[in-house]
Amino acid sequence: MTKRQKRMAAIAALLLGLGLAAALGFTAFRKNMMYFYTPSDLLANAAPLGAKLRLGGLVERGSLRHGEGLRVDFTLADCEHRVPVHYEGILPDLFREGQGIVATGSLQPGGVFVADEVLAKHDENYMPPQVAQSLKGKNGQHSCAPFKPVTPGGAAS
Amino acid sequence: MSSSFWNMGGYAVYVWGSYGLAAAVLAWNLLAPRLRRHDILKELSAEE
Amino acid sequence: MWTWFHRLASPPTFYRLADRLVPWLGLLAAGLLGYGIFGGLLLAPADYQQGDAFRIIYVHVPAAALSLSVYVLMAAAGAVAVIWRIKLAECVLVAAAPIGASFTALALVTGMLWGKPMWGAYWVWDARLTSELILLFLYAGVIGLNQAIEEPRAAARACGLLALIGVINVPIVHYSVEWWNSLHQGSTILKLGRPNMSADMARPLYAALLGTYCFFGVALLRRVQNELLLRERGTAWVKEQLRSAHV
Numbered sequence: 357m358t359k360r361q362k363r364m365a366a367i368a369a370l371l372l373g374l375g376l377a378a379a380l381g382f383t384a385f386r387k388n389m390m391y392f393y394t395p396s397d398l399l400a401n402a403a404p405l406g407a408k409l410r411l412g413g414l415v416e417r418g419s420l421r422h423g424e425g426l427r428v429d430f431t432l433a434d435c436e437h438r439v440p441v442h443y444e445g446i447l448p449d450l451f452r453e454g455q456g457i458v459a460t461g462s463l464q465p466g467g468v469f470v471a472d473e474v475l476a477k478h479d480e481n482y483m484p485p486q487v488a489q490s491l492k493g494k495n496g497q498h499s500c501a502p503f504k505p506v507t508p509g510g511a512a513s
Numbered sequence: 514m515s516s517s518f519w520n521m522g523g524y525a526v527y528v529w530g531s532y533g534l535a536a537a538v539l540a541w542n543l544l545a546p547r548l549r550r551h552d553i554l555k556e557l558s559a560e561e
Numbered sequence: 562m563w564t565w566f567h568r569l570a571s572p573p574t575f576y577r578l579a580d581r582l583v584p585w586l587g588l589l590a591a592g593l594l595g596y597g598i599f600g601g602l603l604l605a606p607a608d609y610q611q612g613d614a615f616r617i618i619y620v621h622v623p624a625a626a627l628s629l630s631v632y633v634l635m636a637a638a639g640a641v642a643v644i645w646r647i648k649l650a651e652c653v654l655v656a657a658a659p660i661g662a663s664f665t666a667l668a669l670v671t672g673m674l675w676g677k678p679m680w681g682a683y684w685v686w687d688a689r690l691t692s693e694l695i696l697l698f699l700y701a702g703v704i705g706l707n708q709a710i711e712e713p714r715a716a717a718r719a720c721g722l723l724a725l726i727g728v729i730n731v732p733i734v735h736y737s738v739e740w741w742n743s744l745h746q747g748s749t750i751l752k753l754g755r756p757n758m759s760a761d762m763a764r765p766l767y768a769a770l771l772g773t774y775c776f777f778g779v780a781l782l783r784r785v786q787n788e789l790l791l792r793e794r795g796t797a798w799v800k801e802q803l804r805s806a807h808v
Binding site: 518521522523524526527528530531532534535538539541542543545546547549550553554557558560561 | 594598602603607612613614616617620621624659660663664666667670671674675677678776779780783784786787790791794795799800803806
């Protein structure tokens with residue numbers, strides 16, 4: 357092998373090794389790379405009661421109730437399951453029924469998820485209001501696809 | 514220009530802030546190599 | 562093919578080619594960016610959900626796309642510099658880093674300015690935002706390494722290795738929104754099939770995107786020219802350039 361071919365082989369080996377290490381690392385720590393859990397994960401008992409976690413899903417249509425002051429109650433759903441959420445605080449501008457959100461908080465003994473922060477998670481579709489109006493065929497709900505369960509059994513159970 | 518254009522639906526700070534920063538990055542990327550070229554030419558001609 | 566390639570990689574040939582390319586690329590960049598910004602601010606309708614805040618996309622997405630592409634270019638130049646020891650590749654590698662870093666920073670900051678009003682937070686540690694921040698650190702590492710090593714050719718080769726190691730982060734940034742769940746939404750423009758954006762919104766975005774790449778071409782060529790002058794100091798063609806620059 358010439359020196360040049362040796363360098364070429366060394367770089368190929370370096371990239372291959374790095375790629376392999378990254379793939380293995382990310383497979384092993386897949387859960388840690390997830391930003392949020394879904395209602396399916398919660399109901400599959402993926403998280404202990406009272407543990408702080410983020411919960412992502414769609415605010416179910418017709419579930420939003422405004423309480424006293426800044427208190428709100430709503431239901432958060434992924435494609436399979438739903439969890440009641442209670443929150444007191446300022447909501448982002450994009451918060452509305454049918455919208456994706458990520459709430460930080462913990463699951464309480466009664467099965468209610470009490471949140472202390474709510475962030476909106478919008479999707480990658482952009483359109484003017486008229487187009488959105490004409491597309492609002494079914495129920496105007498956003499896709500639940502981005503809210504995939506983290507745990508393998510999350511969706512099935 | 515109408516005031517609603519500048520107001521950006523209440524998001525003026527965020528929208529104009531983003532465009533302003535983009536303009537700054539573009540300007541820096543044009544100016545920095547030009548100034549450096551000036552310095553290099555000066556340095557090299559001093560060597561001659 | 563190889564002789565043509567070697568001629569192109571010769572410093573004086575490339576220097577003069579850059580001089581001829583820059584005006585055209587600059588014109589293209591000005592036209593496309595002009596239309597993209599004007600269209601993004603005035604022609605495109607407001608989004609049905611995000612209203613006018615969505616207009617940040619016309620600076621955020623081109624900056625983010627460029628931040629990844631420039632890194633790939635830098636790593637490719639790094640491989641050429643390490644394997645074939647071609648001087649031009651060293652110049653491209655060193656010249657691309659500060660431009661890439663500036664657009665990565667722009668992508669991060671415009672993203673924050675977009676995130677605050679829409680998501681409700683400037684910053685979250687999800688996979689997309691975190692990996693893009695790591696991209697900025699990688700650029701900073703290449704810039705710092707280049708400045709730390711005195712001998713320019715040794716510096717460029719060290720930077721080339723670092724750029725190659727870091728290239729593993731590029732697919733991670735790009736696919737982070739698909740491999741893991743994140744607060745950041747999926748890709749709008751690189752998704753084939755159904756359109757994710759109405760045409761009157763997408764046209765200025767594509768123009769801004771292309772214009773940003775042309776602008777990068779101008780900035781890169783100018784910086785590569787500077788590097789070539791420095792590394793080829795004392796040669797006949799640099800002396801000739803010095804004379805013509807001073808008249």
